[in-house]
Amino acid sequence: MGLHILVLAGGSGTRLWPLSRRSTPKHLLPLAAGGETLLRATVERVIGLCDSVRIVTAADQADDCLTALDGLPIDRHAIIAEPEARGTGPALGLAVGLVARDDPDALIASVHADHRVSDPEAYRAAVLASAGWAASTDGLSTVGLVPAAPVTGFGYIELGAARDPRMWQAPVGAERRTAAAAAELPAFAGVRFTEKPKAEVARQYLDGGRHLWNLGLFAWTARRFLAELRAADPDLDTGLAQVVDAVTRGDPAEAARIYAEQRVQAVEPLVLERTERLTVVRASFGWSDLGAWSDVRDARVAGGDGDAEGNVVDGDAVVTAARDCTVIARSGRVVAVAGVDGLVVVDTPDAVLVVPAARSQLVKDVVEGLHRSGRDELL
Helix, strand or coil: CCEEEEEEECCCCCCCCCCCCCCCCHHHCCCCHHHCCHHHHHHHHHHHHCCEEEEEEEHHHHHHHHHHCCCCCCCHHHEEEECCCCCHHHHHHHHHHHHHHHCCCCEEEEEECCCEECCHHHHHHHHHHHHHHHHHHCCEEEEEECCCCCCCCCEEEEEEEECCHHHCCCCCCCCHHHHHHHHCCCEEEEEEEEECCCHHHHHHHHHHCCEEEEEEEEEEEHHHHHHHHHHHCHHHHHHHHHHHHHHHCCCHHHHHHHHHCCCCCCHHHHHHCCCCCEEEEEECCCEECCCCHHHHHHHHHHCCCCCCCCCEEEECEEEECCECCEEEECCCCCEEEECCECEEEEEECCEEEEEEHHHHHHHHHHHHHHHHCCCHHHC
């Protein structure tokens, strides 16, 4: 059973505003190590691991995704364009349905395009381990990351009984070294998901050692996922089957019409929180979802991009007598930052952001305020 990988490349680009916009969401920004886009770095990380890679993205981002992947063996046939955003549940249901149309026995892994990873080999081993467990158990599988801190902004997965490692089998064609590393990763039954716990609960999770961060890295066979989806939401299953049929018939307007009728849902509560066939692979590698400008600075400093004072500077900027600042200058003018600590300054041709790094989550409120004010040209 060969492995097919879906790369989820959606999102509207709000948390890293004003650099990220609807037209340039996070996965299309050069935030990976070496200045690559996160999307390109993700595809390069997984492309040698599988039989095929498909990009699941918004219809209006398809061309930009192809441009970001220029030179890689990814063409328009590898793009699964979601007519409009309906959440990861319908998006993955559609993508799995399209893969199953061509290969009903497909083994599928789903990864996100907007994460920064500092240990690609450990990441690849975890994805391969998850896929192997999905195939070996005829179930669903996910990768849980050992938490580095009691973070309240992430989802967590509780671990149950350990899986017998003798059950695990590598997917067909898996590279030997990666398969060997994957076989060493422990796996457990998944008990429950918890989204964004309170600080006290997150501390208990960290101390207890039975909870891992949910990275949204999933695996399953096409048959098993579609069966679980059908049991969880028969109406959605029927609607997505009609969308796949319309796509197959070459009727994109009908496919878009039916898809727009589906409810917005995330895949975790839709399928993964309901299944009794969940396996969790415990992994540990450098990872960030770059969910705020503070995360961008931390990831770049960890990657060696910061100066001696912990500042990260990108563009034509002067930083003096400052510590732990992030300065992104993209407007064509000089940006000077002096005598401050822990500040984020992002300068673009039509907007400037200044916010303390410790409060960079407030960017979301800024974006919401601009939307309420009708300033959509800035979004």
